[in-house]
Amino acid sequence: MRNPFEKMPTILLADELIDKAFRRAEKAASAFNPRGSVVSKARQREELRIRTVSNVIRDNLRKILDRTPGVSTLPPFYQELLDILVDRRMFHKALASVNWAIKTIRTLEERYVEKIRYSRDPKEIARLRREFYGRVASVIKDIADNLEYLNKARDVLKDMPVIDLDLPTIVIAGHPNVGKSTLLRKLTNAKPEVASYPFTTKGINVGQFEEHWMKYQVIDTPGLLDRPLSERNEIEKQAILALKHLGKLIIYIFDPSEYCGFPIEEQMHLFEEIYEEFGEFPFIVVLNKIDIADEEKIKKIEEFLRSKGIEPLRISAEKGIGIEELKERVIKIIKPEMEAIAHSMGRIEGE
Numbered sequence: 001m002r003n004p005f006e007k008m009p010t011i012l013l014a015d016e017l018i019d020k021a022f023r024r025a026e027k028a029a030s031a032f033n034p035r036g037s038v039v040s041k042a043r044q045r046e047e048l049r050i051r052t053v054s055n056v057i058r059d060n061l062r063k064i065l066d067r068t069p070g071v072s073t074l075p076p077f078y079q080e081l082l083d084i085l086v087d088r089r090m091f092h093k094a095l096a097s098v099n100w101a102i103k104t105i106r107t108l109e110e111r112y113v114e115k116i117r118y119s120r121d122p123k124e125i126a127r128l129r130r131e132f133y134g135r136v137a138s139v140i141k142d143i144a145d146n147l148e149y150l151n152k153a154r155d156v157l158k159d160m161p162v163i164d165l166d167l168p169t170i171v172i173a174g175h176p177n178v179g180k181s182t183l184l185r186k187l188t189n190a191k192p193e194v195a196s197y198p199f200t201t202k203g204i205n206v207g208q209f210e211e212h213w214m215k216y217q218v219i220d221t222p223g224l225l226d227r228p229l230s231e232r233n234e235i236e237k238q239a240i241l242a243l244k245h246l247g248k249l250i251i252y253i254f255d256p257s258e259y260c261g262f263p264i265e266e267q268m269h270l271f272e273e274i275y276e277e278f279g280e281f282p283f284i285v286v287l288n289k290i291d292i293a294d295e296e297k298i299k300k301i302e303e304f305l306r307s308k309g310i311e312p313l314r315i316s317a318e319k320g321i322g323i324e325e326l327k328e329r330v331i332k333i334i335k336p337e338m339e340a341i342a343h344s345m346g347r348i349e350g351e
């Protein structure tokens with residue numbers, strides 16, 4: 001899956017678009033050598049100007065609509081993301097205004113070409129053409145704000161993170177410095193691709209791994225699932241919603257060594273919040289940095305988790321301890337689900 005907004009064209013602002021169209025029309029008119037009477041020549045030349053202006057503008061605007069995916073056709077994850085990045089309603093309205101401008105200019109073109117064909121006075125013909133120019137300029141000025149909005153939106157959208165929506169996705173959560181990116185690197189054996197996300201200052205880390213001929217995607221969203229809910233703003237809350245559309249499983253990381261700077265009580269508190277927030281998700285909980293952590297603290301967290309019916313896994317992301325077992329647990333949870341999906345699709349195809 002690619003970024004659905006990758007193909008969005010550069011969007012000219014109102015003045016740029018008007019200038020471009022008028023300049024093209026002048027160029028076409030000056031290269032044009034009509035024959036016939038004075039009136040006929042005037043008609044032909046002005047009709048050419050009108051058609052050129054209309055074509056240039058409509059082509060430009062049409063390209064925006066053709067190369068921008070319809071919001072409702074996008075997967076839910078991208079719809080949420082669109083809301084976070086640019087406000088879905090505004091975006092939709094801006095596109096609708098572009099559509100309106102295309103239609104209006106087409107109507108004006110036909111109307112003025114007809115008027116010119118009926119006129120027998122070269123001065124009147126020139127005046128009609130100027131009037132057409134004025135009306136076109138005012139249509140474009142009417143949508144100036146929308147063009148500006150789309151222009152800015154495009155800059156944001158074309159850099160949207162490329163996340164493969166077809167792959168089962170594992171989301172990593174836990175306080176800062178507990179070892180999230182170290183674990184991601186270890187699990188995926190890859191230098192994580194960092195895509196810039198506007199709602200995290202650090203970008204998002206994405207990596208993949210393959211096991212038993214199946215690919216999995218692991219993402220880490222610094223700044224998102226590492227703080228209490230009360231500290232998150234609206235945008236971040238929405239981003240979390242987007243994650244819910246995307247993820248299949250959460251790997252929650254504790255750092256019993258407390259080297260991350262958060263006491264284990266605080267870590268348990270954050271865990272409870274995230275566990276509740278993602279209630280419908282399967283969780284795998286790991287205790288990281290066991291190479292340096294205190295046995296007593298490890299036990300304390302283990303007891304806390306067992307009281308919730310969770311059996312945590314001890315690992316060291318840095319030393320590579322427990323990573324294979326972690327992968328096995330991931331696969332055990334995700335694979336049957338994916339197989340069930342594949343199976344039901346096969347059945348539908350087979351029928």
Ligand SMILES: Nc1nc2c(ncn2[C@@H]2O[C@H](COP(=O)(O)OP(=O)(O)OP(=O)(O)O)[C@@H](O)[C@H]2O)c(=O)[nH]1
Pocket residue numbers: 175176177178179180181182183222223226288289290291292315316317318319
């Ligand atoms: N001793 C030890 N150190 C580890 C282990 N895993 C991670 N670290 C260290 O812990 C520190 C933080 O690790 P990161 O992977 O950057 O943590 P993070 O959770 O991604 O941090 P943020 O991106 O800031 O949220 C780094 O200095 C790592 O080297 C481990 O298993 N053992």
